[in-house]
Amino acid sequence: MNATAAHQHEVLILGAGYAGLSAAIQLAARTRKRGNLRVTLVNPYDTFTERLRLHMSATGQKTAEMNIPELLEGTGARFVRGWATAVDAGARTVRIDDEWILRYDTLVYGLGSVADTAAVPGVDEHAYTLNSPQDAALLADRLTRPARLDGGSVVVAGGGLTGIEAAAEIAEQHPQLQVLLLARQEPGAGMHPKAKAHLDAALARLGVRVLSGVEVAKVLPDGVELADGTHIPAAAVLFTGGTRIPPLAAAAGLRVDERGRVLTDHALRSLSHPDVYAVGDAAAIRQRYGVMHGTCQSGMPTGVHAARSILRVLAGKQPRPFRFGYYHTPLSLGRNDAVVQFTHPDGSPRRIVLTGKRAAAYKETVTAAPWPTFARMKKMPASGALWPHGGRYTRTRSAA
Structure with missing residues (x-):
């Protein structure tokens, strides 16, 4: 569909994790001056879950509360609090809280994994x-x-x-x-x-x-x-x-792998439903080294790439392939100790390692970075990615 079409194109994003929130901010920030695209983000909670800090919360330590609606202010994106309970891929609708329906033209499926x-x-x-x-x-x-x-x-x-x-x-x-x-x-x-x-x-x-x-x-x-x-x-x-993937995608008839992850093409579109993009842990994304394993490190790049792919398609262009390589594995060992294993793009270990207090400072920088990065996305949506969790993501030129 051409971006000049008169009707408003509805992009519905399920899940406000690292991937879904990245997609929402990129789409909304790049199109807030246009009136032909509306972005709606659905999430059960209005606060962002820092999965990288949950082990700290589990021991009673206080962490910053990050409000999603406040982050989205000024972007034009709409936030809806609720649980996505069913997807009708044929009708292009999503049921929220088993009570009401949201319609979409393009769906970004970012419902990640759970224990x-x-x-x-x-x-x-x-x-x-x-x-x-x-x-x-x-x-x-x-x-x-x-x-x-x-x-x-x-x-x-x-x-x-x-x-x-x-x-x-x-x-x-x-x-x-x-x-x-x-x-x-x-x-x-x-x-x-x-x-x-x-x-x-x-x-x-x-x-x-x-x-x-x-x-x-x-x-x-x-x-x-x-x-x-x-x-x-x-x-x-x-x-x-171990983790599992919510069965929503499989129940909707999307093609999934043995773990329930949505099978995607090079642009992160569902192989069975091209109007659905899958990001983060919810997607089975194949790279040259195999299928990516879900991490926070790779989540944000998938969300940004899905947003850029959507914009390219709406502009009548072909989306570019997603290319990603892992960079590191930071592991905290309490508050003042850590180990950071730097990796090859396929995730295998390199000889470069950080340990002790330097590694702890590195890990803290990585953990603290998502929120400022989201804020920067609002102001510089067309820039190349500076990924707080590391990773090598192929930059693409502006899709707008």
Whole structure:
């Protein structure tokens, strides 16, 4: 469709995470002086969830509250608070809160991943997760009342980045608690030996016990049961062992992969529905090195590229291919320690590593950067990307 068409083109964006919010700001800022495009952003909460800081919130530390409607002021984008409960890709509509309908001409699907609480029996009933600030607050309440823990240990199930950061943060902020990290493989196994050695030493210094090569088969009211039948008692269990994708896209008939991620073309359009763009964790985006794994590092570039692709199509042009390479893996180990593993574009480790206080300062800069970057997008929407989470994203010329 040509951008000069008389009717207003409706772009509906589902999810205000790193990817969805980037898409909304780029689209709205670049078109706020035009009257033929309207951008609507839908999200269950009106505050931005800093997923990179949820392990801090889970230990009772205060983090900045970032208001999405305030950020969007002056862009022309409309914010709608609600849950997207169904997508009708044929009718181009989305049901909100099972009560009312929003129509779209172009949909940006940015509903990211959540903890896979269905993968292990008992997680829903007995474990804590870090899906949202509300989840983090529940765990913080539990941890900040030591009497309620009855002197038992805290089990963190999952040895990925979230599990490692959470275990280190809990151990540092609550040294009176025993923290046990359960992992299928050794934490940091994919890092350069120098980075892994620092990680191991930091966990030992904090008193975090690590049990690797194990699999949690069940979460119980008083602990966890491993696949070999071993029972490990725990007063609280934090589950970080894997994620899942909401089934909304698959239910709408969009082509998805085995994990439920939307299959996309080179411009991030759905292979089955070209009027739908998928961004962030919700998308299965193929690059030369394989399918991207969802991270905050790659989320913002996908949102920006989807916005630019939409504008190019509306202008009667062909969208350019999305090209992205990973740059680093920053991992906090409490407030004053961290390890930063620099990577090749495919995510494999390079020999360059930062550790200690320098790495902690680097990680803090990365974590703190999204909000100022969003603000800069409002003022300089046509500029190349300065990605706060790192990453190599191919710049494109202005689509306007």
